[in-house]
Amino acid sequence: MILGRLAYPLRMGVLIGAVLASGCSVRSIMVRTAAPLITHGIPAFYEEPDPVLGAQAMPSQLKLLEVLLRNDPKNRRLLAALAEGYTGYSFLFIEDEFPDRAAKLYQRAAGFGKRLLRPGDDFTAWLAKTGKRDVAGLYWTASALAGWANLDLSNPEALAAIPRAEKMMLRVLELDPGFQYGGADVFFGVLNSARPVIAGGDPKKGQEHFKRALAYSDGKFLPAKLLYMQYYTVTVMDEDLFRKLHDEIVGADPDALVEMRLANEVAKLKAKRLMEQIDDLL
Template sequence: MPYATVVEPIRSCAIKTPGMAESADAKNPGMTLANARLRLLVLASTLTLGACSVLVERATDRMSDNLSNAILNQNDPETVRDGAPAYLLLMDSLVEGNPESVGTLSGAANLYAAYGSVFVDDDARAKRLTQRSFDYGSRAICVQHEPACGWSELSFDEFDAALTKVGERDIEALYAYSVSWLAFTRAHTDDWEVLADLPKVEAVLNRLYELDQDFDGGNIDLYLGILNSIRPPALGGNPEVGRQYFERAIELTGGRDLSVKVEFARTYARLVYDRELHDRLLGEVLAADPDVPGLTLFNVLAQRQAEILLASADDYF
C-alpha cells in the first residue's frame, strides 16, 4: 500500500523515510493517539544513509527496501523491538551531520515516535523518547517552512490561520510533525498543558487532509477518527464524524490493516457504548489472517490488542 516517502537530497546525502508503525496500548484505551499506525517502516528507512554517487544511492535504496519488507513482514514484534535502538543512535548521528536536512529530521522524528510509542513500557523513558521525536518533528517543519519556527507561540486561531500557508510541497514535513506530536501527546497524558494542544494537533491533521486526503494510505483518516472519538462531544469530540473517518480508513485499506478496526472498537465503540459493534470489529480482527504483505507486523500487534480488549469488555460495558 502507498506509504509516504520523504526524499531529501542535500549535497551528498539522501535520506529516504517512508511512513510509520502502529501498536496499541490496552492499559490506556481512552488515549491511543500515536498507537494507531506509527509505522515501523521508518526503522528500515533510516538505512538510506546518503551517497556520493547515484550507484551507491541506488544500492542503499535497495537495501532499505529489502529491510523494510523484512520488518513489515515480521510476525514476531519482539525481534523488531530488540533491533530498533541501534537505529535511534544512527538517526541522531545523521542529524548531527546534516542538521538542516528535512528528510533526516523527519526520519528521526518518525523513528523516535514509533519506538517510543510502540515498544517502551516505562513512562519516563517514553516521555524522553517522544520529546526527542517532537523536537525533531518541529525542527523538520521549521526548516521546510520557516514561519513554522514560531508556531509554538501562537494562539489556536493564529495557529489555524498559519496552517493555511502550508502547501503541498510541505506535506511530508508536516506529516512528520503531526505524528511526532501525536506520539508526544500519548506519552504525556498526565500533562494538561499538553492535552490542551489537542485542537492544534487536529488542525494539523485537517490541513493534511485538505492537501491530500489519501496521503499515506488512510493514516490521516485513522488519526482523525481517533481524535474525534477519544473525547465526548462536551469536550470537543464528534464521535459520528470519527466513525466516518474510521469507515473510510477501512475502505482505503480494504480491511486488511487490522489496526484500523481495533482503534475503531477501542475509541468509537467504547465511547458510545456500542457493545455489538465493538465485539463484531474485534471478532473480525481475530478471525482474519494476519499474514498480509507489508502489514503482518501491524496485524499481529492488532490481534494481541483485540484479545485484551475483548477480555475486558464485560467489565467495560
C-alpha cells in the same frame, strides 16, 4: 517505524566509524550518501512478521539514525525517519506498558518533526503554504504531539499542542487524505470518539472517520481497526461491534497487507489484550 534489513547495523557501523574519523564536510557528504540507503530499507522493516524481533531491532536503529543526524543536523531524510520511527516505536511497543516513557518518546518524535517542518512564527500562514512534500512531516509530527498529550494529561505544554496537531492533520486531509491508509481520518476518529461531547467530541462523526479510513485499505490495515475498537466502541458501549472488530483483527490474513505486516501483527496482540479487559471496558 524504521529501518530494514538485518545486515544494515553491521554495514552502518562500519560507515559510522569512517564518518566520525572524517572532517566535517566529509562527514556531511557521507551521511547524505547513507541516508537514502537507510530510508530505502524502511519497507523491509514494515514487512517483518515477528513483533518481538521488531521491538528488539528498533531502538538500535533509531539511535543509529540519531548518530548520523548529529553529523548532518538538517538532513530531511533522517529527520523524517526519526519522527516516524519514534512515533511508531512508541505506539507499537511502548505506550501500553510504559506510558510515561512513551510520552517522552512521542515528545522526542515531535521535536524531530518540528525540525523537519520548521514552522514559522505565523503558524497559520506557514501551514497554508505547506504542500505534498510536507505531508509525511505534518502527519508524524501531529501524531507524535497527540500521543504525547494523550499520555501526559497533566502537562499544560502537552495539552497546548493539541490544537496545532489538529490543524496539521486537517492540512493532511486537504493535501493527501489517503496517506498512511487514511491516517488523518483515524486521528479524527480517535479524537471525536475519545473527547467528551461537552468538549466538542462527536462519536458519530468519529465513526464516520474510522469507516472512511478503513476504506483506503479495504479494512486490511489493522491498526485503524484496532483504534476503532479501542475508542469508538468503548465510548458508545457497543459490545457487539467491539467483539466483531476483535474477531476481524485476530482472524485477519497475515499476508493480506504484507507491506504493513509488523504493524498488523502488533495490532492483533493489542486486540487480544483489549478483549481480556472487556469486563472493565464495557
